[in-house]
Amino acid sequence: MKKHFLIVLLVALLLPTTLFAQGSKATAAEDAVQYTPPAGTFPIVESPITVDIMVAQPPCVEDYNTNRFTKYMEELTGVKVNYIMIPPEQAATEKLALVLASGDYPDAFLGFAVSNELETNYGAMEGLFLPPLNDYYSKDWMPNMMTAFDEFPGAVGFMTNIDGNIYSFPPRLEGCYHCSNQAKMFGYQPFLDALGLETPPTTTGEFYQVLKAIKTQDPNGNGKADEIPPLAGSIIGWSDQVERFLLNSFIYCDLDTNINSNADDNVGYLMNGKKVDTAVNKDAYREGLAYINKLYKEGLIYNGSFTQDSSQLTQLVESSTEPVVGFATGGWRGQFSTIGGDRFNNFHAIAPLEGPDGVQYAVAFLQNPEVGQLVLSSETKYAEAIVRYFDYMYSLEGTLQQRNGFQGEAWDWAEEGQVGLDGKPAIWQELIQWNDKDPQNDTWIQTYAAAMTPSLKNGLASVPMSKDNPDYYKPDNNEKVLFDETRELYKPYEDTSVEVPKLKFTADENEEFSTVKRELANYIRQSAVKFMVGSLDVNDDKVWNDYLANLEKLQLSKVLDLMQTAYDRQYK
């Protein structure tokens, strides 16, 4: 009790007395708010209302109350927001704690990065946040946000707390399109040309033959068999692992063999319908490891691939006078070559290879939103107004107004004939370069709610350039290259439904399982490397069966059950 008193006292001392002058609640007038249906149309209310929102102020926005975009929102919606700004130098979560302890709340909190744990503490346990917001997650209430969510599979489940309630709205939604299929393989085009290949290899069988040809047929033309290794990757580095690409010709497998990777993600877990399962105890996984082991044994994969990092990989690709590496794996070309160099410009992505049983996956890296950027106070009488006000910012127009500035000044809809990054008719064009560095008061610079969806991002008008243009693969055009390679070569082989969405665990579950999950993940990762390099013989049934038995000893089944419980809680 004493502690609580102290916090109240601190709040009284810290908050300016005028802070909530306009925020007195539960007056008779508020009960008579007249909304204009339906959601997604404006204005929101028949006669103007004022709501209080506390906002964590970023450096790039001078004043949320006098900001031109805020004024625009007020005119559009009929909702005047009294923004109570917490300057950047104050820690938002501490401020949130103080205000919640004071008992005198605004209607909502914006930009306080409320975590899952804080949602549980303040929302579920103390009842200070308005739950559940689940009903607002529908096209009846938030048509723009829900339309944007269509491009973020699993996002609603991700926003759902472990108690099944939704306590918050996401910040800006932004999809990194090329990151969503980041496990890529690149071939050195001059080698493929020298070997007379019109197209890169498309199957694991062809790939094996091409690696052998690189090793034996002198594609760099210096008369020496120095093209060793034909294929290289690294264990540390952004999707530099060769197996991350190659295993997916046998079974869907998101495994990252780097021992320091997260124990929950990229351990080879997968969805089998609504069932959480794993690749790592399946025969197809064993076949994939055996294929990689065969390449390794025949000297077709650089042996350092399972120990080195991406800078060593880059050294391998770049340091020789003549190019020697034929294929390399990575999230992009900068993972293994010097940006803008001749080798960088000549590595081109290849599609996932079709395996002997027709399996051909691109690993799906789900682009998740964040929870806790907009939370409503349990005291607010204006939930409907706030929800509809922010929903506008997830629309195409709202996103661009809020992010870039005003239509006709900072951006405009695309003109007839303009094409986007995706080669489709462009959606919008940038009139002035977007700048999120300098303080300004014209717009919000996408600081909070916004939806830069993949389709909107890729709908930016750009200058078309054919792949035959010598400038196409140069760094200036890199975003376009990343986009094209992802869309043409990887998206056709992606199935987001087999990737396990982000799971949330209770405090008790974390306490009971965190060590178990870590030990299991370490064993899976280390064993995979041992099978690939042959220190465990993947072709020996006894060795394989011992491995399977060890997975069970390390509680694989229990971990899958735990994940299933978490999955059902969030996504069922």
Ligand SMILES: [Ca+2]
């Ligand atoms: Ca040579």
